[in-house]
Amino acid sequence: MTAVDIDTNAMLQLRRISKGFFGLSVLRDVTLDIGKGGITGLIGPNGAGKSTLFNIVSGFLTPDQGDVLYHGASIARASVAERSREGLVRTFQTPQVFAHLSVRDNLIAGCHKLGTSGFLANLFGLPSSRAERRRMAALADATLARFGLGDIAQIRAGDLPVGQQRLIELARAAVGEPDILCLDEPSSGLNAEETEQLRQMLVRLNREGMTIFLVSHDMDLMGVSSDVNVLCFGEIIARGDFAAIQADPRVREAYLGA
Numbered sequence: 001m002t003a004v005d006i007d008t009n010a011m012l013q014l015r016r017i018s019k020g021f022f023g024l025s026v027l028r029d030v031t032l033d034i035g036k037g038g039i040t041g042l043i044g045p046n047g048a049g050k051s052t053l054f055n056i057v058s059g060f061l062t063p064d065q066g067d068v069l070y071h072g073a074s075i076a077r078a079s080v081a082e083r084s085r086e087g088l089v090r091t092f093q094t095p096q097v098f099a100h101l102s103v104r105d106n107l108i109a110g111c112h113k114l115g116t117s118g119f120l121a122n123l124f125g126l127p128s129s130r131a132e133r134r135r136m137a138a139l140a141d142a143t144l145a146r147f148g149l150g151d152i153a154q155i156r157a158g159d160l161p162v163g164q165q166r167l168i169e170l171a172r173a174a175v176g177e178p179d180i181l182c183l184d185e186p187s188s189g190l191n192a193e194e195t196e197q198l199r200q201m202l203v204r205l206n207r208e209g210m211t212i213f214l215v216s217h218d219m220d221l222m223g224v225s226s227d228v229n230v231l232c233f234g235e236i237i238a239r240g241d242f243a244a245i246q247a248d249p250r251v252r253e254a255y256l257g258a
């Protein structure tokens, strides 16, 4: 990663991002800041390019033009794994849990990148790796309690309903204490009660210092954002706090054609 530009207020900066598929222009000149310690939202009508932009942030796609700066350094060509090691972690529209592992082991897997003892030490069960595993298990147990998952800790994650899998995926992402948590439609498949629990959890994680990037159709959930960006036909047409966005005539037109 090369140092390009340092803005101490923005953790992640998207600079003039463009992306197309087979000649179809999907994102045009998108510039967007994700402020440190905030919840930055991204909304937009179907086909606006939200998933494409989210995948460029998380490293599943590379932009045709423009740059992605993380802590002031370019990561536009960094792999998903490199970004994750640097503390940029994402969740998926359909929760991606390790179905065959228990809930607790899913969280222990999420601690993996906090480990320092290396492959051989783990393979031979050396004291350094045993101590590390104990530390990870303690962290996983604390996170199980924090997310209210203690009662289902030993159940296979794949046997649980989607609402609980969503929470497990979020807990597994949070257990590694990422710098920024990127959430793609986190309320999809959740009922109203589960969405409210999710909303409260996002507020809590953010109060504890986690920066969050939230892509969602769900306007109730989007209300947690300190800053909302509106994408329409591949361009940012408005940004501001949630109340200002709701009142913006360009946004109403994009959503309602009114």
Ligand SMILES: Nc1ncnc2c1ncn2[C@@H]1O[C@H](COP(=O)(O)OP(=O)(O)OP(=O)(O)O)[C@@H](O)[C@H]1O
Residues within 6 Å of the ligand: 021, 022, 026, 044, 045, 046, 047, 048, 049, 050, 051, 052, 053
């Ligand atoms: N891999 C791809 N190949 C070709 N076209 C693609 C690809 N990915 C996305 N597109 C097109 O890019 C446009 C934007 O898609 P994208 O999924 O980013 O929008 P979105 O705002 O996330 O939409 P939705 O809210 O419906 O999920 C769409 O026209 C889509 O068909």
